[in-house]
Amino acid sequence: MDRHDGFREFVLTRQQALMRTAYLLTGDAHLAEDLLQSVLMKVVRQWHKLSKDGNPEAYTRKALVNQYISWKRRPRPEVPSSDLPERDVSHDDATLDRIVLRQALDRLTPKQRAVIVLRFREDLSEAQTAEILGCAVGTVKSQTHHALARLRAVAPELAHLLSEPEIVEVAR
Amino acid sequence: MTRLRETLNDIADEAPPVNLADAAIAGYRRRRRLTTGAAALATAVVLAAATAATTVPWQGQQPAVSQRTGTVPDLPAGKVGPLGYAYRTLCEVDAQRNVSCDAVEWRVVTAAGVTYRVPQAVGETAAGRVAPISISRDGRMLAYYSRQARAHVVRDLVTGAETTSPVTVEEDRIGAGSMLVVSDDGRYLVFDPRVGSKYPGTLIDVRTGRTVPLDGRYEAVGVKGGVVELVRYVKTDLWLMPVTGGGKPVRFKGPHIMFNEVSPDGRTVVALHWDRDLRELKDNTLTVLDVRTGRTVRKLAIRGLPDDKGGILSTGPWVSGHEFTVVYGLFGGRFSTYAVDAGTGRARRLTGYRKADSFLVVPGVNDVNK
Structure with a gap:
């Protein structure tokens, strides 16, 4: 039996869910894969300890979000892409929402984006989100408020997504 | 479930399937080897330094070994990755204020931050003119003038492919204020021997060798989607000219x-x-x-x-x-x-x-x- 078997099993069962989170955070498949792989390298280093008395999934998720924020803080040269946005293509409403939300998420700060993903997709409480981000609950509240306000400002066409009672309640 | 969550889930569904367990384990092992190796190297360096300290008298008699810390490697063949920018080195000025531009060269810096010399790209012509280079909009293509090929060369930094233009351009055609523009796919080059002069520029298809003359009064801004964007500054006119020629300019007020x-x-x-x-x-x-x-x-x-x-x-x-x-x-x-x-x-x-x-x-x- 390999000493990494436990880690392999953990990755096998959780990697796709983690990859989805990484993809939502970065908005780019290659970056998401890089992000997750670099975090899993940290996890494998800590595996012995984590598998005994830790919560590998919570640790990995926390590392994923923090690594993402840390990557975005680092100045990285941005190369203009030759791929320009699609134009003049008709989409159904759900597809349109997806496209607009993707673009709008790109306009958020890394922390705001992380808050949106953790609160509204992962369905974490304010306290759980604060624990992952390593900040106060009050900061999560304000980041959520600012993130939603920014989404409304940059993408008014998403009003129907952002004005549902549950969202408004959370933003209060 | 809120519609926001549904939409976030829809986006998350676009994430490609991955299999990262073995890659993460291999990466962890590689990093551990490097860390162990670096520690061993550090120990060796400390030991060597200690040894050197006791053998100083020999030092002055050893042949000088070139150890210039600023040595920049040549751009290697093959895949290098997209470029962030390029610059030309300065002419050298000695203590008597004599200027020598013999060693002027182009250097490129990749998006990842690595600097390379590009010795095959002419930095300055025999007549003392700047031989321009061009980087495509996405940093992938590098175009330059090669003295050896007597033509322009387009290098794809992502695949490593290199294409020498079949159109011969003599070095002395590169005049003051010469300009070079490369298209995103590396297929087209605009070579203007002297921007803003009566001398016509040339659109070169480096795959076929086909050329289209460009009105010398216009300056090329870019080549994109089969269209050359040309600007005539005095009036001002903008001409979106298909690479096959044709089209007509539009005039702006002022x-x-x-x-x-x-x-x-x-x-x-x-x-x-x-x-x-x-x-x-x-x-x-x-x-x-x-x-x-x-x-x-x-x-x-x-x-x-x-x-x-x-x-x-x-x-x-x-x-x-x-x-x-x-x-x-x-x-x-x-x-x-x-x-x-x-x-x-x-x-x-x-x-x-x-x-x-x-x-x-x-x-x-x-x-x-x-």
Whole structure:
């Protein structure tokens, strides 16, 4: 039996869910894969300890979000892409929402984006989100408020997504 | 479930399937080997230093070994990755203030930050003219003039493929203020022997060797989607010419300079309205122009640029459907690129460059400081 078997099993069962989170955070498949792989390298280093008395999934998720924020803080040269946005293509409403939300998420700060993903997709409480981000609950509240306000400002066409009672309640 | 969550889930569904367990374990092992190796190396260096300290008397008699810390490697063959920018080294000035430009060369810096010499690219012609290079908008293609090939060469930094243009260009055709523009796919080059002169430029298809002469009064801004964007500065005219030739120019009211490429929706172009007092340059205000009618769509006051007596040096490619780039010259000689929102004018900083040696070339912008 390999000493990494436990880690392999953990990755096998959780990697796709983690990859989805990484993809939502970065908005780019290659970056998401890089992000997750670099975090899993940290996890494998800590595996012995984590598998005994830790919560590998919570640790990995926390590392994923923090690594993402840390990557975005680092100045990285941005190369203009030759791929320009699609134009003049008709989409159904759900597809349109997806496209607009993707673009709008790109306009958020890394922390705001992380808050949106953790609160509204992962369905974490304010306290759980604060624990992952390593900040106060009050900061999560304000980041959520600012993130939603920014989404409304940059993408008014998403009003129907952002004005549902549950969202408004959370933003209060 | 809220619709926001549904939409976030829809986006998450686009994540490709991965299998990362073995890759993570291999990466962990590799890093551990490197860390162990580095520790061993550090020990060896300390030991060597201690040994050297006891053998100093021999040191002066040993043959001098070239250990220039600033040695820059040559651009290797094969895959290198997209470029961030390029610059030309300075001429050397000795103690008697004699200037020698023999060692002038082009250097490229990859998007990952690695610098390479490009010795095969002519830096200065025998007649003392700058032989320009060009980097495509996405940093992938590098075009330069090769003395050996007596032609231009296009190098794809991502695949490593290199294409030598079948069109021979004698070195002495490269005049003062010569310009080179490469298309994103590396297929087309615009070579202008002397911008803004009566000498015609040439559009070169490096795959077929087909050439199309370009009116010498026009300057090429870029080649994109089978169209060459040409600008005639005095009037000012914009000519979106198909690579096969044809098309006709549109005229703007009043003189404009610093054109960028046509916006992603194909409707507008951004330029600087030119007046003798440079008022709009001082105010960091650009003009959005309609490429079909020539009319001014709006003035765009740019907010968020440094307040340091510097100024916009050039406009550049679009980085998204709503943001285009500008190159800003900072007070003191450094440069930065900014993405400017074409709707609001809000600028955000993208990249900073050190005080460039000379002739900074960034992707999609040819020589911002000539």
